[in-house]
Amino acid sequence: MPAAKNDPKDAFVIVRRFAAPRDLVWDCYTKEEHLKNWWGPKGFKMLKCALDLRIGGVFHYGMESPTGQAMWGKWVFHKIERPHLLANTVSFSDENCAITPHPFAPVWPPATYAETTFEDLGGETEIRLVWEPGEATEAEIEAFRMAHDGMNAGCEGTFSNLDAYLKTL
Amino acid sequence: MNLDHVFGALADPTRRAILARLADGEVTVSELAEPFDMSLPAVSKHLRVLEEAGLISKGRDAQSRPCKLEPETLKAVDDWLENYRRLWNESLDRLEDYLKTLQSTPKTEKRNARRKK
Numbered sequence: 001m002p003a004a005k006n007d008p009k010d011a012f013v014i015v016r017r018f019a020a021p022r023d024l025v026w027d028c029y030t031k032e033e034h035l036k037n038w039w040g041p042k043g044f045k046m047l048k049c050a051l052d053l054r055i056g057g058v059f060h061y062g063m064e065s066p067t068g069q070a071m072w073g074k075w076v077f078h079k080i081e082r083p084h085l086l087a088n089t090v091s092f093s094d095e096n097c098a099i100t101p102h103p104f105a106p107v108w109p110p111a112t113y114a115e116t117t118f119e120d121l122g123g124e125t126e127i128r129l130v131w132e133p134g135e136a137t138e139a140e141i142e143a144f145r146m147a148h149d150g151m152n153a154g155c156e157g158t159f160s161n162l163d164a165y166l167k168t169l
Numbered sequence: 170m171n172l173d174h175v176f177g178a179l180a181d182p183t184r185r186a187i188l189a190r191l192a193d194g195e196v197t198v199s200e201l202a203e204p205f206d207m208s209l210p211a212v213s214k215h216l217r218v219l220e221e222a223g224l225i226s227k228g229r230d231a232q233s234r235p236c237k238l239e240p241e242t243l244k245a246v247d248d249w250l251e252n253y254r255r256l257w258n259e260s261l262d263r264l265e266d267y268l269k270t271l272q273s274t275p276k277t278e279k280r281n282a283r284r285k286k
Contacts, residue, residue: 019269024268025268034267041255042255042262107173107176138180139174
């Protein structure tokens with residue numbers, strides 16, 4: 001399991017709460033007809049959304065940015081415990097589902113590992129995504145770690161002063 | 170610019186600390202070495218890695234050769250990370266909106282949708 005290899009400090013954690021019952025949130029995460037309505041940044045067009053929900057099954061998606069740049073991705077499912085746990089690798093891919101480097105950056109772990117738990121809070125649902133670089137080189141883990149730093153908004157990461165500096169440019 | 174070199178250079182806490190120090194302005198090698206419990210040659214080695222990655226440059230003044238950040242490389246790293254941040258944050262924002270839409274669908278429409286199946 002790739003998850004066991006990584007230092008916990010390199011993990012990426014996102015917690016979000018949704019005003020919706022757990023079964024519905026789970027379905028939104030695991031059904032094509034729902035995923036195609038929300039997966040991808042704002043303004044991106046879905047080119048493909050094919051999901052095979054079983055252990056070893058693949059979610060293959062393609063999206064196009066407003067400037068016409070295509071971005072393909074691939075998940076492979078490792079754990080499916082409806083409705084509370086989903087674990088999968090996350091990779092960038094091409095339109096034929098072959099794993100490729102990150103389209104905007106050549107340095108990124110080839111198969112990151114994500115575990116998402118869905119907690120029922122009585123009508124609301126909290127999802128907790130723990131994401132790790134998986135098997136990767138030091139430079140790849142650093143790229144992942146920096147993305148982590150930046151995503152925890154307001155964090156006191158190593159780069160907070162660099163971020164401040166960049167804003168002055 | 171080789172991002173592999175850039176992230177390789179960033180993968181070291183001392184080098185990250187050096188960059189953080191340089192964000193406050195140019196400093197000489199000996200000034201840089203002060204807060205780190207490290208010999209000048211060791212610091213110079215880190216600086217060489219940062220320089221080769223294009224993250225810093227050294228001034229022309231032959232005596233002090235102050236180090237400074239290279240904003241363009243940092244900007245490239247930042248732009249790249251920005252794309253990544255957008256994917257998750259915006260997807261989850263969209264999921265939130267989508268869940269609201271799903272739950273506010275009038276009952277008649279839901280019934281019709283069910284009948285179709």
